[in-house]
Amino acid sequence: xxxxxxxxxxxxxxxxxxxxxxxxxxxxxxxxxxxxxxxxxxxxxxxxxxxxxxxxxxxxxxxxxxxxxxxxxxxxxxxxxxxxxxxxxxxxxxxxxxxxxxxxxxxxxxxxxxxxxxxxxxxxxxxxxxxxxxxxxxxxxxxxxxxxxxxxxxxxxxxxxxxxxxxxxxxxxxxxxxxxxxxxxxxxxxxxxxxxxxxxxxxxxxxxxxxxxxxxxxxx
Amino acid sequence: xxxxxxxxxxxxxxxxxxxxxxxxxxxxxxxxxxxxxxxxxxxxxxxxxxxxxxxxxxxxxxxxxxxxxxxxxxxxxxxxxxxxxxxxxxxxxxxxxxxxxxxxxxxxxxxxxxxxxxxxxxxxx
Ligand SMILES: Nc1nc2c(ncn2[C@@H]2O[C@H](COP(=O)(O)OP(=O)(O)OP(=O)(O)O)[C@@H](O)[C@H]2O)c(=O)[nH]1
Ligand SMILES: [Mg+2]
Ligand SMILES: [Zn+2]
Numbered sequence: 001x002x003x004x005x006x007x008x009x010x011x012x013x014x015x016x017x018x019x020x021x022x023x024x025x026x027x028x029x030x031x032x033x034x035x036x037x038x039x040x041x042x043x044x045x046x047x048x049x050x051x052x053x054x055x056x057x058x059x060x061x062x063x064x065x066x067x068x069x070x071x072x073x074x075x076x077x078x079x080x081x082x083x084x085x086x087x088x089x090x091x092x093x094x095x096x097x098x099x100x101x102x103x104x105x106x107x108x109x110x111x112x113x114x115x116x117x118x119x120x121x122x123x124x125x126x127x128x129x130x131x132x133x134x135x136x137x138x139x140x141x142x143x144x145x146x147x148x149x150x151x152x153x154x155x156x157x158x159x160x161x162x163x164x165x166x167x168x169x170x171x172x173x174x175x176x177x178x179x180x181x182x183x184x185x186x187x188x189x190x191x192x193x194x195x196x197x198x199x200x201x202x203x204x205x206x207x208x209x210x211x212x213x214x215x216x217x218x219x220x
Numbered sequence: 221x222x223x224x225x226x227x228x229x230x231x232x233x234x235x236x237x238x239x240x241x242x243x244x245x246x247x248x249x250x251x252x253x254x255x256x257x258x259x260x261x262x263x264x265x266x267x268x269x270x271x272x273x274x275x276x277x278x279x280x281x282x283x284x285x286x287x288x289x290x291x292x293x294x295x296x297x298x299x300x301x302x303x304x305x306x307x308x309x310x311x312x313x314x315x316x317x318x319x320x321x322x323x324x325x326x327x328x329x330x331x332x333x334x335x336x337x338x339x340x341x342x343x344x345x
Contacts, residue, residue: 001342004340005339005340007241008335009336009337011333012332014332093221096225128256
C-alpha cells in the first residue's frame with residue numbers, strides 16, 4: 001500500500017549555522033580564548049595583517065585559515081611555529097560554523113589565548129555566516145576602489161572593527177580614504193575604523209589596541 | 221552567491237526527514253527563502269533538481285516561497301514589511317521605509333527554511 005504523507009519540517013538552515021556558532025563561542029569562552037574573525041575583499045591584506053599580529057601581540061595565537069587552496073595562506077602562518085589549521089574552501093565562497101567547529105577540534109585550546117580565523121576573500125557571502133568568534137574585523141584596501149563600502153553595505157554593518165589597508169598606495173590608485181571612512185560611518189556609526197599600511201607599518205598598534213579593548217570588555 | 225552549498229544543505233535536510241519517516245519517494249518540497257539572504261530561488265531549484273537525481277527526491281517538485289523583510293525602526297518605531305521597491309536588489313540594505321533610518325531591527329527575512337515535504341511511504345501492510 002502506498003500512502004502519501006505531508007510532513008511539516010521547519011528546518012531552518014540559517015539558524016542551524018547559528019546554533020553551531022553559539023557552540024563555538026561557548027567552547028572559546030570555556031577555554032578563555034578570544035576569537036576574531038577576519039573577512040574582507042580578495043587580496044586586501046588579511047593574511048598579511050594576521051602575520052603581523054602573530055609577531056606583535058602578547059599571548060599565544062592559533063590560526064584557522066580558510067582559503068581556496070588552504071596550503072597557501074596556512075603555509076604562510078605555519079612558519080611562525082604556531083598552531084595552524086587550514087581549511088580548503090575550494091569552490092565555497094565563505095566559511096561556515098560547521099567547518100570551523102571541525103577545525104577547532106585540531107586546535108590545542110589549552111595553549112592559546114587568541115583564535116584568529118581568516119575567512120575566504122569575499123565581501124558578500126560571509127555576511128550571514130556567524131562563525132562563533134567574539135568580533136568580526138572587516139579588512140578592505142584602497143586598491144579595490146573607494147566605492148567598496150557603498151557596494152557592500154551589509155558586511156560593514158556586521159563589522160566590529162574596520163581596517164582600511166594599503167593607504168600607502170591610495171594616491172597611486174586615486175582612492176579617497178576619507179570617503180571610505182565616511183561611508184563606513186554612515187552604515188555603522190559606532191564602529192572604529194583604522195587606516196593601515198602593512199607595508200609601511202602604519203596603524204598596526206591601533207589594531208592591536210582595538211582588539212585588546214574588545215577582549216578586555218569580554219573579560220577574556 | 222552560495223546557492224550550491226545551500227541546495228546541498230536543503231537536500232540533506234529533506235533526505236534526513238524523509239528517511240526518518242520511512243519514505244521511498246519525495247513528491248514535493250516547499251522551501252522558504254528570506255529576501256535578505258539574496259539567494260536566487262530559481263537557481264536553488266535548478267541545483268536541487270540536479271543534485272537530487274540519484275536520491276529518493278529525484279523528480280520531486282521543488283517550490284520556493286519568498287519571505288519578505290520585516291523591520292522595526294529604532295528611530296520612528298515603524299514596524300512592518302518592506303515592499304519590493306524599498307530594497308535595491310544589488311545592495312539589499314534594509315532601511316525604514318517611513319523615515320529612511322538605517323538603524324532597524326530585521327525581524328524577518330534572514331532565514332532559509334525547509335518548510336514542508338510531501339512523501340510517498342510504503343505502509344507496513
Ligand atoms: N602596498 C601595499 N601592499 C600590501 C599591503 N598589505 C598587503 N599588501 C600586499 O597585498 C597582497 C595581498 O595580501 P594578502 O595578505 O595575501 O591578502 P589576503 O587578503 O590575505 O588575500 P586572499 O586571502 O587571497 O584574499 C600581497 O602582495 C601583500 O604584500 C599594504 O599595506 N600596502
Ligand atoms: Mg589570505
Ligand atoms: Zn523609521
